[in-house]
Structures are given as structure tokens and as C-alpha cells.
Amino acid sequence: MTAIPLARQGRLRRLRKDFFGSTASTMMTLASVAVILALLRWVLNWAVLNATFSASATQAVCAERSGACWAVIAARWRVILFGIYPYEEQWRSALACAVVVVVIVLSCLPRFWSFGRLALTWGFGAAIFYILMRGGVLGLVRVNEQQWGGLPLTLFIFVATGVIGMPLAIVLALMRRSELPVVARVTGWIIDTIRSLPLLSILFTCAIVLPFMLPGFLVGEKLYRVVFGIALFFAAYQAEIIRGGFQGVPRGQEEAAKALGLPYWPRMARIVLPQAFRLALPATINQFVIAFMETSLVVVVGFVELLAAGNTAYHTGEWKFAYIEVYAFVAAIYFAFVFGLSRYGAYLEARMSAGQRKE
Amino acid sequence: MAAPPLWRSKSTRAFMFQSVFLAALVAAVLGATLTARSNLAAQGLTSGFAFLWKNTGWEMNFTLLKVAPTDPYWWFLLMGFCNTLFMGLISLAGASGIGLLVGLMRSGRNPAARLLGTIYIELFRNLPLILQLFFWYALANALPNPRQAIAFGGALISSRGIYLPGLNVSQGAVALTAAILLAGAGLAVWIAATRRPQGLDPVRRRRLVLIAPGIAILAGVLALAASHDPALPWLTLPATTGLKIEGGVRIQPEFYCLAFAITTYGGAYIGEIVRGGFKAVGRGQTEAARALGLSPWQVFSRVRMPLAFRAMLPILINQYVWLIKATTLGIAVGFSDFFMVIASSITHSGQTLEFIAILMGGFLAINFTLAAVLNRLNRAIALKGHQATGTT
Amino acid sequence: MDLTAPAIEIRNLDKYYGAFQALRGIDLRVARGERVVICGPSGSGKSTMIRCINQLEEHDGGEIRVFGTLLDDNLGSIDEIRREVGMVFQQFNLFPHMTVLENCTLAPMLVRRTPRTEAEAVAMRYLEKVRIPDQAGKYPGQLSGGQQQRVAIARALCMQPEILLFDEPTSALDPEMIAEVLDVMVTLAQEGMTMVCVTHEMGFARKVADRVIFMDNGEIIEEAPPGEFFDAPKSERTRLFLSQVLGH
Numbered sequence: 001m002t003a004i005p006l007a008r009q010g011r012l013r014r015l016r017k018d019f020f021g022s023t024a025s026t027m028m029t030l031a032s033v034a035v036i037l038a039l040l041r042w043v044l045n046w047a048v049l050n051a052t053f054s055a056s057a058t059q060a061v062c063a064e065r066s067g068a069c070w071a072v073i074a075a076r077w078r079v080i081l082f083g084i085y086p087y088e089e090q091w092r093s094a095l096a097c098a099v100v101v102v103v104i105v106l107s108c109l110p111r112f113w114s115f116g117r118l119a120l121t122w123g124f125g126a127a128i129f130y131i132l133m134r135g136g137v138l139g140l141v142r143v144n145e146q147q148w149g150g151l152p153l154t155l156f157i158f159v160a161t162g163v164i165g166m167p168l169a170i171v172l173a174l175m176r177r178s179e180l181p182v183v184a185r186v187t188g189w190i191i192d193t194i195r196s197l198p199l200l201s202i203l204f205t206c207a208i209v210l211p212f213m214l215p216g217f218l219v220g221e222k223l224y225r226v227v228f229g230i231a232l233f234f235a236a237y238q239a240e241i242i243r244g245g246f247q248g249v250p251r252g253q254e255e256a257a258k259a260l261g262l263p264y265w266p267r268m269a270r271i272v273l274p275q276a277f278r279l280a281l282p283a284t285i286n287q288f289v290i291a292f293m294e295t296s297l298v299v300v301v302g303f304v305e306l307l308a309a310g311n312t313a314y315h316t317g318e319w320k321f322a323y324i325e326v327y328a329f330v331a332a333i334y335f336a337f338v339f340g341l342s343r344y345g346a347y348l349e350a351r352m353s354a355g356q357r358k359e
Numbered sequence: 360m361a362a363p364p365l366w367r368s369k370s371t372r373a374f375m376f377q378s379v380f381l382a383a384l385v386a387a388v389l390g391a392t393l394t395a396r397s398n399l400a401a402q403g404l405t406s407g408f409a410f411l412w413k414n415t416g417w418e419m420n421f422t423l424l425k426v427a428p429t430d431p432y433w434w435f436l437l438m439g440f441c442n443t444l445f446m447g448l449i450s451l452a453g454a455s456g457i458g459l460l461v462g463l464m465r466s467g468r469n470p471a472a473r474l475l476g477t478i479y480i481e482l483f484r485n486l487p488l489i490l491q492l493f494f495w496y497a498l499a500n501a502l503p504n505p506r507q508a509i510a511f512g513g514a515l516i517s518s519r520g521i522y523l524p525g526l527n528v529s530q531g532a533v534a535l536t537a538a539i540l541l542a543g544a545g546l547a548v549w550i551a552a553t554r555r556p557q558g559l560d561p562v563r564r565r566r567l568v569l570i571a572p573g574i575a576i577l578a579g580v581l582a583l584a585a586s587h588d589p590a591l592p593w594l595t596l597p598a599t600t601g602l603k604i605e606g607g608v609r610i611q612p613e614f615y616c617l618a619f620a621i622t623t624y625g626g627a628y629i630g631e632i633v634r635g636g637f638k639a640v641g642r643g644q645t646e647a648a649r650a651l652g653l654s655p656w657q658v659f660s661r662v663r664m665p666l667a668f669r670a671m672l673p674i675l676i677n678q679y680v681w682l683i684k685a686t687t688l689g690i691a692v693g694f695s696d697f698f699m700v701i702a703s704s705i706t707h708s709g710q711t712l713e714f715i716a717i718l719m720g721g722f723l724a725i726n727f728t729l730a731a732v733l734n735r736l737n738r739a740i741a742l743k744g745h746q747a748t749g750t751t
Numbered sequence: 752m753d754l755t756a757p758a759i760e761i762r763n764l765d766k767y768y769g770a771f772q773a774l775r776g777i778d779l780r781v782a783r784g785e786r787v788v789i790c791g792p793s794g795s796g797k798s799t800m801i802r803c804i805n806q807l808e809e810h811d812g813g814e815i816r817v818f819g820t821l822l823d824d825n826l827g828s829i830d831e832i833r834r835e836v837g838m839v840f841q842q843f844n845l846f847p848h849m850t851v852l853e854n855c856t857l858a859p860m861l862v863r864r865t866p867r868t869e870a871e872a873v874a875m876r877y878l879e880k881v882r883i884p885d886q887a888g889k890y891p892g893q894l895s896g897g898q899q900q901r902v903a904i905a906r907a908l909c910m911q912p913e914i915l916l917f918d919e920p921t922s923a924l925d926p927e928m929i930a931e932v933l934d935v936m937v938t939l940a941q942e943g944m945t946m947v948c949v950t951h952e953m954g955f956a957r958k959v960a961d962r963v964i965f966m967d968n969g970e971i972i973e974e975a976p977p978g979e980f981f982d983a984p985k986s987e988r989t990r991l992f993l994s995q996v997l998g999h
Contacts, residue, residue: 018468018469018470019469019470019471021468025468025469028467028469028471028472029469029471029472032464032469032471032472032474032475033471035475036471036474036475036478039478179373180373180376180377180380181377182377182380182381183376183377183380186380186381186384193719193723196680196722196723196726196727197684197718197719197722198684198685198687198698198722199684200687200688200690200698201687201698201701201718201719201722204698204702205715208705209705209711209715212394212395212398212399212711213391213392213394213395213398214391214394215390215394250842250844252840252842252844253844253846255807255840255844256838256840256844256845256846256903257846258805258806258807258833259805259807259833259836259837259838259840259907259916260833260837260857260858260862260906260907260910261830261833261834261858261862261910262857262858262861262862263830263862266861270846270857270861271846274848275846275847275848278848293486293487293488294487296487296489296490297487297489297688299489299691300489300688300690300691307487307489307490307493311493323494323497323501324494324497324498327490327493327494327497330490331486331490331494334485334486334487334490335485335486338485338486339481339485342484342485367825367826367827368824368825368826369824369825369826369829370824371824372826
């Protein structure tokens with residue numbers, strides 16, 4: 001009791017000051033701790049202590065206990081993950097998801113950060129994914145796009161948004177800063193208009209209205225039209241992010257490239273864009289995070305992606321009571337992707353600002 | 360000196376490129392419009408806006424003023440637009456409140472409060488809004504049916520909605536009161552933010568800022584009282600009669616679930632913006648204020664808050680625009696916002712192009728107005744001698 | 752491109768920024784192998800003028816010829832002139848995301864289609880000339896200002912240009928680094944490179960310039976060999992300027 005080391009004493013004092021520095025602070029501490037504990041207790045009771053884990057449990061069994069009925073996940077997980085994709089072919093869906101996850105992880109590694117490598121990784125990944133899902137070649141049974149569902153559909157929309165939207169965004173951003181006044185002005189209007197529309201209205205237009213407006217040979221599958229709509233929306237936002245990056249690149253960079261005789265395209269591809277992208281990286285990752293969450297909006301125009309598959313999983317009579325369990329499961333999947341990506345973005349941002357200080 | 364070949368001439372090339380660009384754009388728009396018209400004509404539909412005065416023949420499930428199937432399309436559209444604005448107003452206000460609270464918790468010193476704020480933000484920000492909306496809607500639908508409604512201080516809570524005690528006043532008076540209150544609040548903000556009328560001394564201006572909403576509240580109460588039918592009591596409590604609940608004001612699950620989802624989700628985003636705003640206030644400012652002997656509350660309200668607000672406003676503008684657009688999710692649960700009215704109108708009337716034009720016009724108008732107002736505010740409060748970051 | 756024609760020939764050059772006239776009827780001839788130093792107060796149009804020579808700024812009146820090639824609307828002539836005219840900037844403008852060697856090999860490989868090995872050999876030769884071959888693998892951010900500017904000179908040389916333009920190459924440098932950059936410039940001058948330098952380094956002007964030009968208010972006020980320019984300036988404005996630059 002006699003000798004507490006000085007350093008520890010200091011730490012104790014600081015802790016006490018932070019938690020109980022004033023009456024207001026003390027009240028805040030108590031209230032916060034109470035809320036956190038109540039939440040924890042409720043989650044623990046519901047999800048673990050009072051939950052039914054038996055995979056074969058029925059509603060009657062589950063009703064005896066007050067907690068979660070995880071049997072619903074055991075019974076319906078394939079519907080949630082893969083939707084109405086043919087049951088025997090669902091291994092293809094699973095494999096396709098794995099491919100996408102690998103592509104995402106690879107493109108987070110700095111050694112993949114060159115246009116060539118990223119384009120190759122994403123293009124290649126998208127191609128494998130597409131062949132696996134669609135089939136019709138290499139002895140794989142053809143699966144109609146209308147039967148795609150669950151997590152692979154979510155990932156398909158996400159990847160396609162990136163693969164189509166990113167080049168489109170670069171083109172839009174370059175056009176907006178073009179020296180040609182008509183091109184710059186009109187592109188500006190187009191970008192601003194798309195950005196001020198809700199994504200849902202764009203999806204709706206693509207799914208339902210566009211077939212009226214296009215000549216027959218351009219109409220195509222509804223899925224592709226909707227994906228194009230999301231990609232366009234993504235591109236409009238991403239173009240503005242890239243434009244922000246452009247503004248951070250000193251003018252002298254482009255002048256030096258001009259003075260060396262580099263023509264427009266190499267000047268953009270080798271000098272301006274890489275620097276603009278580096279500056280825009282945190283905002284870009286944030287945009288990808290948002291794009292991932294917004295894939296779930298396609299449920300409104302009738303696609304059975306992860307969220308909608310979750311809805312169908314509990315909407316059948318016997319599991320109607322277990323909606324919280326299903327949503328918790330679906331939410332956990334979304335959370336894993338979104339939280340992972342956004343943490344990665346925060347890490348990059350911290351690393352970049354640290355790097356800047358060193359230079 | 361020979362003239363350069365045409366394709367190597369910079370100005371010719373610029374002219375050609377821009378012409379081709381414009382021509383392609385015009386061709387695409389024109390082509391789409393013509394195709395659409397011929398397709399629609401094949402279905403026996405004529406283009407034009409005359410249909411706006413036709414009866415709709417269907418119902419809207421949520422309206423602020425009376426709407427009947429015999430009402431024309433333009434009235435439906437107007438009411439849908441009001442619903443969007445109403446939903447936007449409520450959820451923006453709610454999200455701002457939560458955002459401020461969470462942001463303050465996250466930027467404070469108390470570790471327990473910081474942890475709670477972090478849990479909130481990570482949970483609500485990292486799940487799709489529509490997932491959250493579906494979840495709340497499923498919860499609301501799982502509430503007891505009207506016969507077993509939960510009574511809570513005069514209100515009844517059931518799967519059919521939340522029934523609050525209702526004032527016996529006319530709907531028109533409520534709308535008028537809302538307008539008066541909005542105008543009063545707007546005026547107060549305007550006086551406070553733009554420092555106008557100029558040359559007023561601060562004490563009198565502060566008094567004016569308080570008087571404006573005061574008069575509005577008084578006028579609102581008078582308007583409500585004037586429309587009260589003396590034969591009825593002032594308040595009607597909701598009561599269960601058979602299978603239904605009657606009396607009072609019903610708040611539909613579609614409405615409160617959407618409002619709640621946008622509020623909580625937007626609150627998480629705004630919380631991060633608020634935290635960023637406080638982070639942007641230099642430590643030196645706070646220390647200088649403390650060194651001058653200001654109390655913690657004065658340091659907060661006179662130095663940190665005003666500076667943080669200026670730092671966060673430009674990002675806040677974008678977030679508000681985003682949240683207004685999020686009200687279109689109403690279609691997922693059946694709340695008749697502007698977008699849902701448009702979508703139903705298209706399926707019922709087939710006047711596709713016209714409704715798409717109205718939809719775009721409506722959202723462009725909302726965005727421009729909101730951005731213009733907030734940018735104005737941004738410029739008005741920008742620190743003199745510093746560049747305002749809003750766009751002009 | 753006609754190497755027997757004057758390296759640079761400017762006639763009656765005008766340049767406007769909106770209503771402001773930045774250059775007023777400039778006439779200038781630079782012969783092949785000549786070293787010209789341009790000085791003058793800030794805002795006198797000297798940077799604008801040399802930036803017109805490689806079309807970083809578009810001129811509004813008059814004509815510019817480089818080795819007989821007229822700078823006009825023709826995209827080909829702009830490309831041609833930029834290949835033969837190198838430029839060194841006040842702010843170095845090295846590409847921060849590329850190593851020193853990559854900075855030097857980029858343009859030769861992309862514009863002149865030089866094979867990589869050859870481009871790298873040439874780059875190393877010029878890096879040796881500016882005395883920093885050991886830094887070839889580093890990034891610009893890891894070098895000092897003086898080193899960066901020397902890399903910038905090497906980068907311009909790697910295109911093997913006929914003419915080098917210097918736009919205040921030492922103005923952004925700390926005093927102790929100015930000498931190392933000037934040394935390199937003197938070496939280049941002695942080897943016969945055609946140079947047009949905008950600079951306030953009067954010592955440098957006296958040592959290497961064939962001609963010194965004084966500009967003020969968008970006009971050329973005085974043009975003379977350095978001896979005459981420094982010792983017996985004709986114009987009052989030149990005298991005032993010299994007393995301000997040399998006075999302390």
C-alpha cells in the first residue's frame with residue numbers, strides 16, 4: 001500500500017481525471033457504462049445464453065427459450081447466400097465469391113497499385129467470376145442471369161460497378177477538365193445532374209423505363225442495364241473525387257511533362273493521373289464502401305441479392321418469427337466487407353499522412 | 360509557309376471534336392426520345408402534360424393534406440413532393456441532433472462516452488441503409504396487433520402504427536402553423552447568420568432573434584385555436600374499438616420506420632463530420648481561450664463550436680443532399696414520397712417520359728435550393744479574410 | 752527543323768491575360784550556341800516570354816520560330832519544338848512518384864522511342880555530368896533542393912535538346928545550394944549549349960552570357976553584351992534595377 005510507482009500514480013490520476021474529472025464527466029461515465037453494459041447483456045443473453053443452437057430445432061423448440069433461434073440460419077443459409085441459383089451448381093457461386101474476395105484483397109496490396117496490374121487483376125477476376133456464374137462454356141451448365149442471387153449477385157454488382165465505373169469516372173474527370181469549353185461545360189452539367197438524382201430513380205429508369213427508350217438490340221438483360229446505371233452513378237461521384245485529386249497536383253507537373261514533349265495521353269497516364277489518384281485514395285476507398293452498401297438497393301427493382309435473399313429466407317411460413325436472426329446474419333456479412341474496407345481506408349489515410357510528414 | 364493539314368491543326372481539331380461530341384449527345388437524347396414516343400404511341404399514349412389534370416384513380420397511403428382517387432395527378436405529385444420535404448425535414452433535424460451528440464461524445468475526453476459513440480457510429484454507418492430500414496420495419500410489424508396495443512401515456516402502440524392523442528383542429532390550420540413556424544425559425548437563423556439588418560447592436564439583435572420565433576409560435580397557436588371546433592374537446596385520446604384503433608393521430612410504421620432509419624444512419628455520418636469539425640479547430644484556439652479565463656462552457660460555445668461549425672458546413676451540405684435523396688427508399692416499405700408517387704404514376708398512366716422529366720426537375724430543384732441556401736449561409740459565416748469553401 | 756536557321760527568332764510578340772498586356776511587341780533573336788540571360792523586376796514578363804517559346808503559354812500576336820519552324824496552330828510544330836527545347840523550372844517539377852532515373856528516362860522512351868537500356872545509359876551519363884549518379888535510385892522527395900534542380904537539368908538534357916530554357920532555376924533554392932546548380936549551368940554553357948536563362952544571378956550573367964537582356968513592363972528595354980550592360984547601361988530603368996540587385 002505504501003509505494004505506488006510515480007508513473008503509475010500519474011496514469012491513475014489521469015484516468016481518474018478523464019472518467020471522473022467533474023460532476024458532468026462522472027454522470028457521463030456512469031450513463032455510458034450503463035448503456036454499454038445493458039447492450040452487452042442483452043446481446044449476450046439473446047445471441048448466446050438464451051439462444052437455441054440446435055440445427056434441427058423447430059419453432060416450437062425455439063419458443064421455449066427467449067433468445068435467438070439459430071436453427072433458421074442452419075436451415076436457410078444456402079438461400080440467403082445463393083438465392084435461387086440451382087442447388088447443385090451452388091459450388092460455382094461459392095467459388096465465384098472467393099475469386100472476388102481474392103481480387104479485393106489483392107488490390108489492397110500496394111504492390112498491385114499500377115494501372116496495368118489493377119486493370120489486369122480486376123479484369124481477370126471479373127472474367128472468371130462471370131464464366132463461373134453464367135456457365136455455358138467449359139462444360140458448365142448455363143445459368144440464366146435471372147437466377148443469380150444472394151452474395152454472388154451483390155459481389156457481381158459491386159465488381160461490375162468498379163470495372164465499368166472507374167474507367168468511366170476517369171474519362172468524365174478528364175473531360176470535365178478539358179481545354180475545350182463545350183466538352184468541359186457539358187460534362188459538368190451531366191455529372192452534376194446525375195449526382196443530384198437519387199440512385200433509386202436511376203435504377204428504376206434503367207430497369208423499367210430504358211427498354212422504351214432504346215432500340216431493341218441495345219436493351220439487353222435487365223441486370224446489365226441496372227448495373228450500368230449503378231456504374232454511371234458511381235462514375236459521377238468518383239469523377240468529382242478524381243477532380244479533387246487533380247486540383248491537388250501542382251500545375252508545374254503538367255508543365256514539366258509538356259516541356260519534355262510528352263503528348264496528352266502519356267502525360268495524363270504517367271504524370272497527372274497517378275498523382276491525382278494517390279491524393280484521392282482515401283475518398284476513393286470511401287466511395288467503394290458506399291458503392292458496396294448501395295448494391296443492396298437493387299432489391300427495389302426486383303433482384304434477389306444478399307438482402308433480398310435474406311427477406312425470402314424468413315418470409316416462408318415456418319420461419320416468419322426468426323427475422324432478427326436472419327437480418328443479424330445478413331448484417332454480419334455486410335459488416336465484414338464494409339467495416340474491413342473502411343478500416344483499410346483509415347489505415348491508408350494514416351499511413352499517407354505519416355509519409356507526408358517524413359518527406 | 361504551307362498551312363498545316365486539317366487534322367494537325369489545333370483549332371480545327373478542337374472545333375471538330377466539340378462538334379462531334381455535341382452531335383453525339385444530341386443524337387443520343389433525340390434518338391431515345393423518339394424511340395420512346397413511337398413505342399408509347401404504339402400503346403395508344405399521347406405525349407404531353409395534359410394528363411396532369413386527369414384523375415388518378417388510386418390512393419396514396421400517407422399524405423399531409425387530403426388526397427382522394429378523384430384528385431388529379433398534379434395534386435398527387437405535389438403531395439408526394441411535400442411528403443419528401445416533410446420526411447427530409449424531420450430526418451435531417453433528427454440526424455443533426457444525433458450527429459451533434461455522437462460527435463461531441465467522440466471528440467470529448469471521457470473514454471466511456473467515446474467508446475459508446477464509437478460503437479454507435481461503427482454499427483450504423485457500416486450497414487446498408489435499406490437493410491436497417493427493413494429491420495426496423497420488420498420490428499414495427501411484429502408489434503402487437505391493435506387489440507393488444509401497448510398503452511403508453513395516452514398513446515397506443517401497435518403493428519398498425521403509433522396512435523398519439525390528437526388535437527381537434529383542422530388540417531389546414533396545422534399546415535398553416537407549420538408554415539408560420541418554419542418562417543419564424545428561418546427568419547431567426549437568417550438574422551443571426553447574416554448579421555442583418557446591418558448596424559444593429561448585438562443585444563438588440565439577440566433580442567430580435569428570440570422575438571421572431573416567439574411571434575411565430577404565438578401566431579401558430581392562435582391559428583390552431585381559431586380552427587378548433589368548440590363542440591369537440593381539445594384532445595381526443597386514441598381508443599381500441601373492436602379490431603381497430605380510433606381517434607387521435609396515427610403515425611404509420613412506414614413513416615416512422617423510414618424517418619428513424621434515416622435519422623440514425625444519417626446521425627452516424629453527421630457524427631463523424633462533427634468530430635472532424637472539432638478536430639479541425641486548432642488546439643491553440645482552445646488554449647488561448649482558456650488562458651483568457653473563459654469557463655469551459657464559454658470556451659465551447661464561443662470558440663470551439665463556432666469554429667468547428669464553419670469547418671464542417673461544406674461537408675454537411677453534401678451530407679444533407681445525400682440524406683434528402685435517401686428518402687426515396689420510402690418505396691421499399693411503401694411510404695408515398697415523391698419518387699414512389701412518380702413510380703406508381705408511371706405504372707398507372709404510362710406517361711413515362713413526362714414523369715421522368717418531372718422526377719429529375721423535382722430533385723434538381725431540391726438540390727439546388729438546399730445547396731444554394733447552405734452555401735449562402737456558408738459564405739455569410741465564413742471568417743472574414745479567409746476564403747469561403749462553398750461553391751458559388 | 753533547320754539547324755542553320757537562328758535557334759530562336761521572335762518577332763513582335765504580344766501576350767494578354769484578359770485586358771492586361773503581359774508582353775508588348777517583343778523582338779528577339781538567339782543564334783545557335785548563344786547564351787542569353789534575361790533579367791528584370793518581377794512581373795516584367797520575362798518568364799511569360801520564355802514560356803511562350805515552348806507553348807506553355809499561347810501568344811496572341813507576332814510570331815515565334817525555332818530553327819525556322821513557325822509555332823502556329825499546327826500541333827505537329829508544337830510537338831517538334833518541344834522535342835528540341837528543354838526547360839528547367841523554378842520549382843524543379845520533378846515527378847515525385849518516379850525515381851530519379853525514371854524521371855530521366857521517361858520522355859526519351861515515350862517521345863523519342865529510345866530503348867530502355869540505351870535511355871538508362873544516356874541518363875546515367877547526364878546524371879554523372881550533374882554530379883549525382885549515386886542518387887539514381889532515389890525519389891525526388893529524398894533529395895535536397897540543389898540536388899533536385901540538378902536532376903531536373905539532367906532530365907531536360909536526356910532529351911538531347913538543341914536549346915535549354917531556364918526559368919529562374921535558383922530562385923527557390925537555399926543560398927548554399929545555388930552554387931552547385933550554377934556550376935552545372937556554367938559547364939553546359941562552356942560546352943556550347945544554346946541557353947536562354949531568366950535569372951537574377953548577375954555573377955553568372957557576367958561570366959557566361961553572350962548577351963544580357965533587360966525587360967520591364969512587358970518590353971525589352973536594353974540588350975547588350977555583359978561588359979557593356981553592367982558597366983555602362985544606357986537606360987535609366989536598367990541602372991535603377993542594377994543598383995537594386997547589386998546594391999547590397
